[in-house]
Amino acid sequence: MWLKDQIMQRKSKNIKSQLPKVGFFFLIIGIIVFFSTPLLKLRGEVFEEMRLAIFQLNINKNNDKTTISDINTENLEVTPENTNKAEENDKKANYSYIGELSIPKIKLRRGFVAKESRYNNIEYNVTVAKEADYPDVPLGNFILMAHSGNAYISFFDKLYKLQIGDEASVSYNAIIYNYRLTNIYNQAKTGTVAIYRNPNVKTLTLITCTHNDDYNQTIYIFEEI
């Protein structure tokens, strides 16, 4: 009996001494879970900065190329090696930006990929709508969509802070297109959205979920300045 009591006492002592360690472990897990979403968002922003920097670098390189007058024509011949290289570049180009949306008021700078890219998806990037015209199309409507909310892919989470008259710009093919916000309206989430815009002006349309509202989406219409 005495021995049994001793063993039981030791066991309870051991369990008690382990409790703070277990508590500390769960505290760490809790902290990691709690901070994972904002940290992922910040990580996304850091990677985004780098992608934009690389995009800018490539634009500068392309602009440099236009000023070169000494063009070497030796490499123009198509060889299997060149084709392989081009394929490799195409694979890389899937995630290379073709342009950049910038809204200084909410400190938004985000690149977008080509409509055909598999990364032109709301889960990866600000998405160019299939129905959209690129910014260089006269009187076209360039339509971009993205999530809002707290997730790290919520690229349009601060759009609700915009007011009529705020400015945005789109950099595409080394040309910057400047726009001014002229209209904001909501529509119910039905899977489609009607865009009301002036067809005589080139426009930029941004679509995202309405702030703190699960049933509506907000449409921001910008007109070219």
Add this chain to the structure above:
Amino acid sequence: MDLSIIEKLITFITLPFQSFLTIEILLIFLLILMFLIYNEKRQNKKVKYAITALIIFFFSLLAFYFSEDIVTVLSEIVKTIMRCFYFPNIVFYILTAVISLVILIYTILKNNLTKLNKIITYVLTIIHLYLFTNFISLAIINNTSLTNIANIYQHDNMFIIVLFSQIIFIILILYKVIYHFCYIRHSKLKNTK
């Protein structure tokens, strides 16, 4: 920025008297300082706790009023750390290599380290320095200018090398810090016995 030393001093001295708020802040800090100094003589426990509570209250109030700015500053700090981890500039990367090299030389020359500690340090530092050398050779092969960060990280292989060497460096530093703490604790326990 282009002020003379006297102008800088005058600006610094007149700074607390520019508005009612700055005068108020100055008075609060002076009051706390006076209480702290006076209490060093009296050694009153109540005053100690009261001042600690007052300091916590004051800084909580500041945090409450400037919460948005504090969040922005904190996220900037985290982003800077992440930038240093994922996309370090060449100066920072060289600095990590130098630290690694110093740790390696120190470990080689130091005699009273355990064998296991030495082996772990050798492995980590050698891998880190190997990756650094590889990075430099890749930069030479790719003819990459190391002054522009975007220029470096547009090459996937260079990004991967830097990422892995940063992970190794962090493991090395964590290992050294934890080992040092355990060593100090162990030696303290020995002394008390």
